[in-house]
Amino acid sequence: MLDIQQAPSKPPQTTGWLALAEALGPQLAESEQAADISDQYVLENIKRLKEAGFTAAGVPTQLGGGGASHAEMCNVLRILGQHCSSTALALSMHTHQVMIPTWKWQHQQMAVEGLLTRVAQEKIMLLSTGGADWLNGSGTATPSEGGFIINSRKGFVSGSPTGDLLITSAIYDDPTAGKTVLHFALPMKSPGVSIDSVWQAMGMRGTGSHTVLLEDVFVSEQAISLRRPAGKWHPAFHLITLIAIPIIYSVYVGIAEAARDLTIQNAQKRRDDDHVCYLVGGLENELTNAKLVQQQMIAIAASQSPSIETTNQIMTGRTLITQSVLKVVDAAMEITGGLAFHRPYGLEKLFRDAQGARYHPMREEVQRKLAGQLALGNTPEIL
Structure with missing residues (x-):
């Protein structure tokens, strides 16, 4: 079995993510306990993790990030999960959206430098609706000049109060291909995007997994990153x-x-x-x-x-x-x-x-x- 606990040898500025998580975890726990009691988002914890570099930890060093491996980030989140469950889960939803383009950049030489550089330099936080949408997708994409008008309710968007870019999808009823899921990234400050603060759950109360509303939001044709048949597996x-x-x-x-x-x-x-x-x-x-x-x-x-x-x-x-x-x-x-x-x-x-x-x-x-x-x-x- 691979020794995934041993961090690779790197320059000092890119090592120590596990130790830093160990050090910060207990400090974050008290804030999360208060958030759990009051159904509030773990805002201060996410701010502290962002300041400590965790939101850019998985971005390659060549693009200005922390250079942490997938294995390192998994174990960072395991450590944070020991101390502050909601904080760790909210961060995990951003982290996997960072590590996916990182994998594409490292293994397929795909041109994703723009997104990853923004995560590192601007400290933007990514939001995901993939779990709620999965293969079927949700919402409607109506053709409009130069793109589509999107209407949807996206549930379980963990980290939504501090999110900057929503990675999501909507369904276009293509007259030739049939129901087609369109994937795109949407700035949270776009006109027609709002948060419906409905997250009151049994557990993970501090994740801020609210519903994001997309009401007559315009998405350009150029912003569509993937088209696939609705409800069917895609590579x-x-x-x-x-x-x-x-x-x-x-x-x-x-x-x-x-x-x-x-x-x-x-x-x-x-x-x-x-x-x-x-x-x-x-x-x-x-x-x-x-x-x-x-x-x-x-x-x-x-x-x-x-x-x-x-x-x-x-x-x-x-x-x-x-x-x-x-x-x-x-x-x-x-x-x-x-x-x-x-x-x-x-x-x-x-x-x-x-x-x-x-x-x-x-x-x-x-x-x-x-x-x-x-x-x-x-x-x-x-x-």
Whole structure:
């Protein structure tokens, strides 16, 4: 297995992202706890991370960024997830939108320097609607002179209060090709773009995952970066899966680690109870599984190319991490007992935040169908 914990040797200005995350994590935790209680966005935490360089950490050094690898950024988010779940998840949505063009620049020599340079120099923050839209897309794109008029409600846009550029899509009913998803980047300050502050959730309350409204927004023809049939798999999604899913699910591994540490601390006073030892052993098994799968997903992203096979591997990992993370926080509640039910103790928040692992694509039912089709030699129909 690849030693993904060892950071590559780099000049001093591009090293230390993991150590910096370790140092900042506890400082960010208090602010996030307040945001969780009040359903407020973790604004100050995102500002501090931006000032520390984390929003540009994954941009290549040649383009003015921090030069952090995909593996480094996954583990940065795992560490931040241990201390501040919402902050880490909001940052992960920006991070994967940085690491995807970085991969294209490094592996395909694509002309994405403009976007990455802006992330580094202007410190812009990217927003994603990919999880909510996924293959089907949403909203309408009506032809207009020189482009399209977009109308849509984009839900679950994590980090929306501090976002600068929305990476999104809409559906154009092409008279020849049929329903076609148009992909484009849209400045949040564009006329007709607004935020509907509706985010009141069980967990991840500080992510600011509000709904972004697009009302008669003009997008030029030149701004369309991709056209694809609605509801059907496109090769671009193999790259999205390869890069984004390990980044996002690293946050949930961090949450599970935090729940474990809190549980072990409390269980010390019952360390001679065989039943407690048995329960803690089960928790340790599940956390180990989540961490091993996370490492394997990162290794796949570092060594393999986007394909249906790698998508299957990554999405299988997504299911396995979800299962183990949820078992960890459930076991933590059981082992800790009634104290876990008290919000000030902190385990209740970790339990709630971990539930978000259920909802990113692909959900388990769809993933299992894909894995079964490939194992049996069938042509996947669900993608």
